[in-house]
Amino acid sequence: MLGDIFLQTWAIANQKGGVGKTTTAVNLGGLLAEKGYRVLLLDLDPQTSLTSYFGVNSDEQAFNIYHCMTHLEWDAKGLKERAILSTGVEHLSFISGSIALATIDRQLDQLQGKGFVLSKMLEKLQEYFDYVILDCPPILGILLINALAVCQRLLIPCQTEYLALKGLERMLNTVHMVAKAGKSDFIYTIIPTLFDRRTLASVKALRTMRDKYPEALWQNVIPIDTKFRDASLAHQPLNVFEPETQGTHGYRVLIKHLLQGSIKGSEAS
Numbered sequence: 240m241l242g243d244i245f246l247q248t249w250a251i252a253n254q255k256g257g258v259g260k261t262t263t264a265v266n267l268g269g270l271l272a273e274k275g276y277r278v279l280l281l282d283l284d285p286q287t288s289l290t291s292y293f294g295v296n297s298d299e300q301a302f303n304i305y306h307c308m309t310h311l312e313w314d315a316k317g318l319k320e321r322a323i324l325s326t327g328v329e330h331l332s333f334i335s336g337s338i339a340l341a342t343i344d345r346q347l348d349q350l351q352g353k354g355f356v357l358s359k360m361l362e363k364l365q366e367y368f369d370y371v372i373l374d375c376p377p378i379l380g381i382l383l384i385n386a387l388a389v390c391q392r393l394l395i396p397c398q399t400e401y402l403a404l405k406g407l408e409r410m411l412n413t414v415h416m417v418a419k420a421g422k423s424d425f426i427y428t429i430i431p432t433l434f435d436r437r438t439l440a441s442v443k444a445l446r447t448m449r450d451k452y453p454e455a456l457w458q459n460v461i462p463i464d465t466k467f468r469d470a471s472l473a474h475q476p477l478n479v480f481e482p483e484t485q486g487t488h489g490y491r492v493l494i495k496h497l498l499q500g501s502i503k504g505s506e507a508s
């Protein structure tokens with residue numbers, strides 16, 4: 240099952256909202272594409288922020304990730320022709336999200352192997368892509384369970400502020416729960432985001448994270464950078480929109496770390 244998938248799948252998840260999940264998915268995707276890898280972004284969030292990021296209205300898409308997950312009979316060609324969209328950036332494609340994803344738990348409820356729907360779908364696409372990046376919703380449900388079942392890496396963006404630390408604990412509980420249920424072959428890394436070194440709140444939160452999660456925490460930070468908003472208005476990853484800004488630099492350091500031969504992070508089990 241999972242062993243058959245050669246392409247690398249990274250899930251970006253945190254049950255806390257607004258911590259930089261979509262920003263991380265778009266920007267890691269942009270940087271992998273810049274390196275020449277063929278990248279597919281999946282918008283798994285019923286809010287469809289990633290889809291909007293690329294200037295696409297999910298309501299206007301005849302086929303989206305909901306259809307892909309509920310039509311497992313579609314082959315690779317069918318998936319490509321129906322659902323895979325261009326971001327306008329070379330090597331970077333995406334599948335649109337949908338408000339209908341909010342009902343997918345009910346839709347898949349009776350299905351045998353409902354936790355492996357994404358695994359089955361992505362298996363078909365392995366010839367076409369090198370990396371798949373999953374932008375997960377901030378809710379524990381079948382979409383997050385599917386994402387954790389298929390990924391080799393889980394990246395957990397966490398805003399460097401006090402309230403976000405509580406959300407992080409909840410996410411880590413989910414990780415350990417999934418691991419206990421027998422799925423433990425992904426490694427996870429916590430990514431401190433929206434770091435503002437001028438504020439005590441940011442500095443303190445980062446210190447707490449370093450004390451509490453010495454193994455799983457990436458030792459660098461993604462800084463706060465207003466250019467992220469400008470890049471989203473231009474529907475481009477930041478490395479395309481503004482290659483030299485601090486935010487791009489932050490994600491460049493992160494991608495270098497993630498692509499290093501030795502995989503660092505924590506085992507989920």
Ligand SMILES: Nc1ncnc2c1ncn2[C@@H]1O[C@H](COP(=O)(O)OP(=O)(O)OP(=O)(O)O)[C@@H](O)[C@H]1O
Nearest residue numbers: 256257258259260261262377433462463464467468
């Ligand atoms: N490093 C950053 N510096 C400045 N703004 C940022 C940064 N990261 C994210 N943002 C902004 O913060 C907001 C929330 O980010 P994003 O949408 O990536 O979070 P999210 O975790 O995906 O949220 P949701 O849970 O709603 O899906 C966006 O407006 C985004 O442009």
Ligand SMILES: [Mg+2]
Nearest residue numbers: 260261284288
């Ligand atoms: Mg999001």
